[in-house]
Amino acid sequence: MDVFEAIKNRRSVRAFTREEVSEDEVKRLIDAARWAPSAGNIQPWEFIVVRGTKIKRRLVVAALDQTFIEEAPVVVVVCADERQSSMGYGSRGLTLYCLQDTAAAIQNMLLAAYALGLATCWIGAFYEEEARQVLKIPFGVRPVAIIPVGHPAEKPNTPPKKSIREIVHHETYGRKIA
Numbered sequence: 001m002d003v004f005e006a007i008k009n010r011r012s013v014r015a016f017t018r019e020e021v022s023e024d025e026v027k028r029l030i031d032a033a034r035w036a037p038s039a040g041n042i043q044p045w046e047f048i049v050v051r052g053t054k055i056k057r058r059l060v061v062a063a064l065d066q067t068f069i070e071e072a073p074v075v076v077v078v079c080a081d082e083r084q085s086s087m088g089y090g091s092r093g094l095t096l097y098c099l100q101d102t103a104a105a106i107q108n109m110l111l112a113a114y115a116l117g118l119a120t121c122w123i124g125a126f127y128e129e130e131a132r133q134v135l136k137i138p139f140g141v142r143p144v145a146i147i148p149v150g151h152p153a154e155k156p157n158t159p160p161k162k163s164i165r166e167i168v169h170h171e172t173y174g175r176k177i178a
């Protein structure tokens, strides 16, 4: 699939069918994620693959009752190992790089899922401490996103996106070209 097609047509999907997602498909998503760039190639990402109903239900609660999480046959929780990033780059690694690195990995995953005909939603609204407890995540590893993965049961409208003109500055900030 053409990369531009995937970038433009991927949508956040919040309703899933009961159709299964295979282990091989999950593996391909994680494989896509791990090819993302990362500061100093530290690759501070880790992935928790959840299929069990009990844990999914507790993730729904941690994520402010976003119940569609539970509908997805697989939920991938993406974590950032802050210890590795801060060892490499101090406070910049801790507060910036490990989040940028994992965000790049997440986007790779979302695009790969779309290319496989799967649907995803990047969920950032959740109580980290609650997710940490549910998933037994150790101190120094930060859960950064919950990604339900399944087959789409809806076709979301294309959301409005800012125009290129609105977001580009020429040479210095604030300089727009008519």
Ligand SMILES: Cc1cc2nc3c(=O)[nH]c(=O)nc-3n(C[C@H](O)[C@H](O)[C@H](O)COP(=O)(O)O)c2cc1C
Pocket: 010, 011, 012, 013, 014, 066, 121, 122, 123, 124, 125, 126, 156, 159
């Ligand atoms: C960091 C981040 C956090 C997000 N958190 C949530 C969330 O908690 N729940 C949700 O339904 N969507 C969440 N989204 C998805 C956005 O709402 C969605 O990407 C946006 O509306 C644009 O739609 P699109 O993904 O279809 O282009 C999040 C997206 C990002 C990048």
